[in-house]
Each structure stands twice: as structure tokens, then as C-alpha cells.
Amino acid sequence: MLGSLVPLTAQERPLSLAEAITEAEGGGLDVRVARAQARAAREGVAAAASFRWPTVGLEAGAVRSTDPVAAFGGRLRQGRVTEADFDPSRLNHPEALTDWSAAVGAVWAPLDFSAEASLRAASREASAAELGSEWAVRAAEFRVEARYLEAVGAERRLQAASAALLASEENARLVELRRGEGMLTDADAMQARAAAEGARARRIQVERSVADARERLAVAMGWPEGVTPIPTDTVFELRTPAASGPVESRTDLLASEESVLAAEARVAQARRARLPVVEGFVRLETHSADAFSGMEEDWTVGFQIRVPLFTGFAVTARERAATAMREAAGRAHDLRVREAQAELAEARRAVETAELGLGAATSAADAAAEAARLMRRRFEEGLTTTADLLSVEARAAEFATQAVNARLGLHLMVARLAFLTDTNHDDLDRGLNR
Numbered sequence: 001m002l003g004s005l006v007p008l009t010a011q012e013r014p015l016s017l018a019e020a021i022t023e024a025e026g027g028g029l030d031v032r033v034a035r036a037q038a039r040a041a042r043e044g045v046a047a048a049a050s051f052r053w054p055t056v057g058l059e060a061g062a063v064r065s066t067d068p069v070a071a072f073g074g075r076l077r078q079g080r081v082t083e084a085d086f087d088p089s090r091l092n093h094p095e096a097l098t099d100w101s102a103a104v105g106a107v108w109a110p111l112d113f114s115a116e117a118s119l120r121a122a123s124r125e126a127s128a129a130e131l132g133s134e135w136a137v138r139a140a141e142f143r144v145e146a147r148y149l150e151a152v153g154a155e156r157r158l159q160a161a162s163a164a165l166l167a168s169e170e171n172a173r174l175v176e177l178r179r180g181e182g183m184l185t186d187a188d189a190m191q192a193r194a195a196a197e198g199a200r201a202r203r204i205q206v207e208r209s210v211a212d213a214r215e216r217l218a219v220a221m222g223w224p225e226g227v228t229p230i231p232t233d234t235v236f237e238l239r240t241p242a243a244s245g246p247v248e249s250r251t252d253l254l255a256s257e258e259s260v261l262a263a264e265a266r267v268a269q270a271r272r273a274r275l276p277v278v279e280g281f282v283r284l285e286t287h288s289a290d291a292f293s294g295m296e297e298d299w300t301v302g303f304q305i306r307v308p309l310f311t312g313f314a315v316t317a318r319e320r321a322a323t324a325m326r327e328a329a330g331r332a333h334d335l336r337v338r339e340a341q342a343e344l345a346e347a348r349r350a351v352e353t354a355e356l357g358l359g360a361a362t363s364a365a366d367a368a369a370e371a372a373r374l375m376r377r378r379f380e381e382g383l384t385t386t387a388d389l390l391s392v393e394a395r396a397a398e399f400a401t402q403a404v405n406a407r408l409g410l411h412l413m414v415a416r417l418a419f420l421t422d423t424n425h426d427d428l429d430r431g432l433n434r
Contacts (some may be wrong), residue, residue, distance in 0.1 A: 017145065
């Protein structure tokens, strides 16, 4: 286990890559945001479809007035009109009248072309949000995989730095021993000690990078501050990304395409605002002089056709705005597709380059390690200088770190290629063994 270099604390949690990915899928903040946006878009579809149902409402109130029209109309609605109410003096100067009323009404627009287009647009927007949510999950998987690999790579670099420190300290011990025997000078001892302290400083820097990598991994998984993940998967095994279809079939680009279709529907919605709207309505109401007695009922049923003739150029302006937004959405989609194609080609080239670089870095590290072993033997036999030994040891440590970085880089490039091709991974270990 990589975590064996540092004792675990109560706030440290060992976890595999599969567990890290599961954490990101359920707890990543960006995933939560995308899912909330998808839920909001689904509710937007329900709101846009509400025109297909009648709108029903209840009303209740009371009016007291000496207005001639209100007073006579109130008596008429209450069924209390008598011959005396036609007296001109009472008609012109009526006494104050109280009218308690209650009503239930419904309005329905069975024919509304603009609302139909709005519903189609909302459906497209919801589809785009759903696809965006799926892509956010996939992006979270890739991000946590990359952060996990970075944390493992940081641990590997720490191992290399620790090995280099041990070697440099052993060199310093040998030089001190030889100096005590009179075979080396104080300058040789100072050089060896300086090299050891330099190795110690490099190890301290690498320890910081380990903490940084773990913190970034914790953020990618949505963990709270103070809880540190400790990767347990340690052995890298290269995997080959599965073959993929056209880049346009990637979920983020499908979401972008749905956004374009939604923008087209918004244009249709704006244009259809000029078309007639047919509405039906029904209303049942009661009126009385007292709140809970003597109620008179009446009802009204009808329909109307509304045709906008002049709206202060609002319809024209909305249509032009929707058309501009559709053009912007289309061009943005074309740009995303072109960028995705370029990124995919770049990722494939990066994998090829990283494979070649890993082979070269591994060979260089092996050769440098063997050279350091032979040079140490020559030094022990008194056949080489301290400076030569320290130089070879430093190069070996540098090449070992480069090999770790090259292997990490290759795995990151392969993971990125799989992400950009939207590969469906059934292997939850994601190419690492415990």
C-alpha cells in the first residue's frame, strides 16, 4: 500500500479507484449541480404543458358601495330588485349596498400554437439538461480518475525521493568513513553531505506534492475539508480504449445539438404568437347581501378568439431575438464539434507520444540505476572520485522520477482519450490492480 509510508490518522480514509469513482458519481458538487439543473428542466416541461389543462380558480370577496351602477347591479344580482328600486331618486342616490360574492371559474385554451412550440422547446431543453447531467457524471469519473492517478504518481515520486535520500545518506556515511581512514578529504565529505541534504530537501517538496494531490482528489470526490483520501490501488496496467463511434454521438455534443433544436422551437414559438388563440371559459358565481345566506347563483359559459394585430412590435422583436439565439446556438454547436474533433486527434497523438516516451524513460532509468550500482562498487574499491559517484547517483534519481512521471503521463493520456471518446468502461478498477 502506498499509504504505508505515512501512518494513517482518524481523518484519512483508504480507498480504491472504483470507490473513488463511486464517491464522485454520488457526491461530486458539479454532478449535483447538473442533476439539479436537469430536474429543473423537467419541471419546466411540466410547466410548459400546463396550457393543455384548464386553469381553475376560486374567488370570494365583499363590496360596499353607493355607486348607482354598483348598487343597482348588486341588487339585481342578489335578486332583490323591486318596483321601488326604479324610483329615479333611489336610482340616482342609492343607499349603500353590501354585496358578498363567491365564484369558481375555469379558462382553457385548446388551440394555442405558440404554447405548443414552447412545450417543444422546453422538452428539447430538458433533453439537453439530461444529456448534460450524464456528461457531468462522465466528466466527474474522468476527473477523479486523473486525480487518483496523480495521487498515486505523487506517492511513487515520494518513494523515489526516499530511495534517493537513503542512497545519498549511505554515500555520506561511506565518505565519512573513508575520510576517517585518510583516503578522502574534508571537501569530499562536505560534497557528500551537501548531496544528502539536497536529497532531503527534494523529499520534503515531494511530500508536499503528495498532500496537494490527495487534497485535489478529495475535492474531486466532493469530500468535506479535513478528510484525506489514501489511494490503495498501486499497480499500473495499461488498457486500450474501446473503439468509439462519431464524436458527434458524445453526450455533451448531443446535449449541444438538443440546445440548437430548442432554439429553433423558440423561433417557432415567437412566430406563432401572431396566430389566433382559442379560449373557452366557464364561471359560476353567487351574490348575497349577507355572507352565508340568501345567495343567488348565476353562471356564464363562452369562448373567444384572440388575434394580436399590433403589439408595439413586440412579436417582431421577440422573433428576431429568437432567430439570433438560434444562430448563436448553431454556431456554438459547430465550434464544440470542431473542438471535440481536434481534442480527440490531440489525445490520440498524446497517447502515441506518451507510449514512446515511457519506453525511453524506463530504459534510461534502468540504465542509470545500473550505472549508479557499478559506480558505487568502483567507489567502494577506491577506483572513482566522490564527485563522480554523486553525479551518477543524482542522474539515477532524476531518471527514476522521469520514469514515474512518464508512466503517470501515459495513464493520464489513455484516460483522457477514453473520456473524449465517451468509452463505456465496465471494469470498475479502471486499469489498476490492488
